[in-house]
Amino acid sequence: xxxxxxxxxxxxxxxxxxxxxxxxxxxxxxNFGYDIVDDIALNDPERRAMIWCNxxxxxxxxxxxxxxxxxxKCANALLDAGIGRGDAVLVxxxxxxxxxxxxxxxxxxxxxxxxxxxxxxxxxxxxxLNGASIKAIIATxxxxxxxxxxxxxxxQDTCPTVEACFIVNGAGxxxxxxxxxxxxxxxxxxxxxxxxxxxxxxxxxxCEREGWIDLNRAIREASSNFERRETLAxxxxxxxxxxxxxxxxxxxxxxxxxxxxxLITAKHWHNVEPDGLHFTIADTGWGKAVWxxxxxxxxxEACVFTYDFDRFSPAEILDLIGRYxxxxxxxxxxxxxxxxxxxxxxxxxxxxxxxxxxGEALNPDLFDFWKTHTGLTIYEGFGQTETPLVIGNxxxxxxxxGSMGKPVPLYHLEIMREDGTICDVxxxxxxxxxxxxxxxGIMLEYYRDPEKTAQAxxxxxxxxxxxxxxxxxxxxxxxxxxDDVIKSSGYRIGxxxxxxxxxEHDAVRExxxxxxxxxxxxxxxxxxxxxxxxxxxxxxxxxxxxTWVKRKTAPYKFPRxxxxxxxxPRTVNGKIRRVAIREEDEAx
Numbered sequence: 001x002x003x004x005x006x007x008x009x010x011x012x013x014x015x016x017x018x019x020x021x022x023x024x025x026x027x028x029x030x031n032f033g034y035d036i037v038d039d040i041a042l043n044d045p046e047r048r049a050m051i052w053c054n055x056x057x058x059x060x061x062x063x064x065x066x067x068x069x070x071x072x073k074c075a076n077a078l079l080d081a082g083i084g085r086g087d088a089v090l091v092x093x094x095x096x097x098x099x100x101x102x103x104x105x106x107x108x109x110x111x112x113x114x115x116x117x118x119x120x121x122x123x124x125x126x127x128x129l130n131g132a133s134i135k136a137i138i139a140t141x142x143x144x145x146x147x148x149x150x151x152x153x154x155x156q157d158t159c160p161t162v163e164a165c166f167i168v169n170g171a172g173x174x175x176x177x178x179x180x181x182x183x184x185x186x187x188x189x190x191x192x193x194x195x196x197x198x199x200x201x202x203x204x205x206x207c208e209r210e211g212w213i214d215l216n217r218a219i220r221e222a223s224s225n226f227e228r229r230e231t232l233a234x235x236x237x238x239x240x241x242x243x244x245x246x247x248x249x250x251x252x253x254x255x256x257x258x259x260x261x262x263l264i265t266a267k268h269w270h271n272v273e274p275d276g277l278h279f280t281i282a283d284t285g286w287g288k289a290v291w292x293x294x295x296x297x298x299x300x301e302a303c304v305f306t307y308d309f310d311r312f313s314p315a316e317i318l319d320l321i322g323r324y325x326x327x328x329x330x331x332x333x334x335x336x337x338x339x340x341x342x343x344x345x346x347x348x349x350x351x352x353x354x355x356x357x358x359g360e361a362l363n364p365d366l367f368d369f370w371k372t373h374t375g376l377t378i379y380e381g382f383g384q385t386e387t388p389l390v391i392g393n394x395x396x397x398x399x400x401x402g403s404m405g406k407p408v409p410l411y412h413l414e415i416m417r418e419d420g421t422i423c424d425v426x427x428x429x430x431x432x433x434x435x436x437x438x439x440x441g442i443m444l445e446y447y448r449d450p451e452k453t454a455q456a457x458x459x460x461x462x463x464x465x466x467x468x469x470x471x472x473x474x475x476x477x478x479x480x481x482x483d484d485v486i487k488s489s490g491y492r493i494g495x496x497x498x499x500x501x502x503x504e505h506d507a508v509r510e511x512x513x514x515x516x517x518x519x520x521x522x523x524x525x526x527x528x529x530x531x532x533x534x535x536x537x538x539x540x541x542x543x544x545x546x547t548w549v550k551r552k553t554a555p556y557k558f559p560r561x562x563x564x565x566x567x568x569p570r571t572v573n574g575k576i577r578r579v580a581i582r583e584e585d586e587a588x
Contacts, residue, residue: 001274004039005267005299008260011409017396019268022409024260024440030233032259033071033107036298041068047301051277051324052097054308055316056172056184057193060097060202064298070202070219071104072226077218078105078136081164085110085231087135088239090128092116092145092285095308098168098203098215099284102138103294110231114239117285118145126152127248128241129159132447136163138215141207142170150211166215169207171196174310233257239447240287242385251447252385259295261388261441264410266296268394269381271354276327279305281317281335287385288359292330296388314339315347322348332359332575336366336378337510344373356381358389360575361478361496363503364401380404382431382478384464386443386456390433391476402500403475404468411439415470420459428469428479428492436460467494484578486515488523493557495578501552502527502559505545507535512568512576516561516585527559528581530568537564 008030012021027035040047045065053059062070083089089111093099099115106113114132116125118140125148128134139145146167152158153165171192176184186192191205203216233256241249270292272278280292293304305326309316318339320326329352336357355370358381370378381392382404390413393405407413412434415423423429435442435457442462446452456463467479479485479494486493495513502511510530515523527545531537542562549558569580 001301002040002044004036004301005263008299009263019394019396019409022264022268024257024263024410026233026257026260026440028233029231030256030260031107031110031228031231032237032256032295032298033104034228036259037064037071037104038068040064040298040301044301048303049298050097050100050304050306052306052308054172055174055310056176056186058171058196058201059194060197062097062100066199066202067100067104069224070101071108073219073222073224074101074105074215075108075226076222076224077215078109078111080218080222081136081166081213083109083111083136083164085229086112086235088112088114088132090114090116090132090134090137090139092118092120092137092139093168094118094140094142094170094173095284095306096140096142096168096170096173097306097308099289100294101203101219102215103290107237108226108229108231110229110235112236112239114241115285115287115289116241117283118143119285120145120148122148122152125149126158129162131241131248131251132239133161134159135161136166138166138168140168140170140173141209142173142175146209146212153211165212166218167207167209167212168215169205170308171205173308236444238290240385242287250449250452253444253447254441255444257438257440258388258443260299261410262291262296263299264296264408265291265381265383265389266300266302268408269379269389269392270296270328270330270356271379271395272297272300272302273327273353274301275303276353277303277305277325278328279307279321279326279330281307281312281329281331288332291358291383291388312338314342318342318344318347318349321352322350325351327351328354328356330356330358333357333362333366334360334570334575336370337363340366340369341509349374352376355379358382361404361500362402363496363500365500365503367399367401382466382476384466386462386464387433388441390464391431400475403471403477405476406474407476410441414461415468415476416461416463420461423469425472426469428467428485428494430482431464431466431468431476432461433464434460435462484514486513486523486525488515488518488521488525488556491556493525497553498525498527498549498557498559501549502529502545504552505548507532507541507545509533510568510576512578512581513559514578514581514585516582518560524560525557526561526563526581526585528563528565528568530566531564537562 010023041064238254240252282288379393393399415429509532518524569577
């Protein structure tokens with residue numbers, strides 16, 4: 001390891017080894033593709049960049065030299081199709097290794113990568129294509145997304161900026177049909193599974209689709225000679241669509257400082273090891289993928305692990321940890337909770353040295369379970385699509401169960417009241433980030449939406465929309481999104497605390513707490529509960545759970561309404577959609 005991250009950061013530690021200073025310097029022409037990927041490829045070519053595999057049995061170990069080679073070829077293929085600096089390209093590639101090749105190629109071209117989930121429908125896709133003036137689409141052949149694209153583009157006037165569509169043969173992606181024994185059933189003429197493993201199988205699976213360019217074929221046929229092109233660090237580099245509780249998704253625009261901002265994510269939160277193997281479980285359509293599988297980890301010259309599965313299986317993931325000697329793991333609390341349902345002690349997790357989580361609040365019972373069965377502390381962190389890590393339990397810190405940690409030294413944070421004054425210790429308010437000067441990694445704007453930008457960024461502060469309170473030692477405790485906070489009979493009630501109490505009861509496997517309209521209280525507290533095996537949702541159990549909450553927290557917080565369901569509504573990356581529960585209740 002050559003510590004190239006130190007070119008871009010000035011950091012300091014106290015006598016206890018805790019990080020106290022973390023300032024980022026970004027050269028005006030910084031480009032992640034050239035200055036990180038290519039730099040490592042040229043000076044440490046055999047260093048591992050990614051281990052990738054899928055359920056079908058295909059496996060690849062990519063060095064940084066490999067990523068440079070394939071991204072240079074990809075950049076030439078895209079350039080031949082007219083993609084260049086400033087062009088917006090929609091990328092829908094699930095967990096295929098081509099995502100890392102495409103992302104690096106687009107960075108080298110100075111184009112704007114716009115990742116998206118494969119779960120989009122026609123309305124969602126049309127909004128994104130027109131909202132961001134997408135010039136090209138790169139989509140997987142796996143699933144239905146290519147059909148969705150064709151349905152939208154059947155009328156050429158619907159999305160006039162789209163000039164090219166690239167199809168990528170996803171080689172199964174865990175969706176290959178299986179027989180009664182669970183074995184995959186391959187078409188005898190199909191190039192898939194173990195036949196694609198190794199260097200000769202990279203981008204070897206072709207895909208013919210009318211009106212589309214076969215990107216795998218184009219990459220293999222393209223030249224590997226690609227000279228550095230002029231780009232600026234301040235150029236738009238990345239755009240994410242971030243859904244809120246109402247209206248169309250916001251378009252979150254970032255420059256290259258976002259990549260450097262994730263140095264603190266990987267180095268001081270994920271604690272990645274240069275010769276270890278880091279596994280963040282995330283689909284590439286969501287910001288968490290570049291949080292944990294790309295920018296910061298490769299800035300640290302570390303290797304990432306990617307498993308191109310379709311549906312999350314906790315036993316499968318636990319088995320992979322031992323099979324590939326994964327050293328650090330990051331996934332949302334929901335996935336850790338699903339692992340709790342397995343006989344976790346039967347899996348070899350001895351290679352695992354570090355565990356982190358983000359995406360939603362970490363309940364104390366889960367924190368304690370993981371510590372008991374693995375010996376590892378789960379280090380919680382907080383950030384958004386608009387930011388890198390901004391609050392976290394950093395390496396060497398002493399996490400408090402249920403707290404998301406302290407503000408990272410890269411940013412100055414305050415918890416504020418609605419009038420912009422700073423909250424007292426113990427008082428709930430909105431998490432705000434100081435942006436009086438350009439803060440590296442914080443979004444540039446909500447693209448083409450000055451009104452929403454002004455609502456979020458004003459008076460020198462970025463208002464996150466998330467609420468928390470701070471204890472006397474500076475630890476932050478999450479309460480919820482502004483829209484999740486329940487205002488009942490004059491009280492402000494955060495759902496997380498009630499959910500944590502309910503999850504301590506043996507009958508509760510999962511739960512979500514929301515507010516429902518109430519003529520007397522404004523809102524009443526409701527708990528939507530998935531029961532553990534062996535329990536039934538009786539009136540007796542409801543009274544027992546209500547009493548349980550009253551005894552363990554302030555009595556006014558107890559759920560006056562309890563509904564039992566088979567499953568909770570979730571986003572594709574596993575977050576509970578409380579807004580869906582609220583909308584259903586309001587429609588009743």
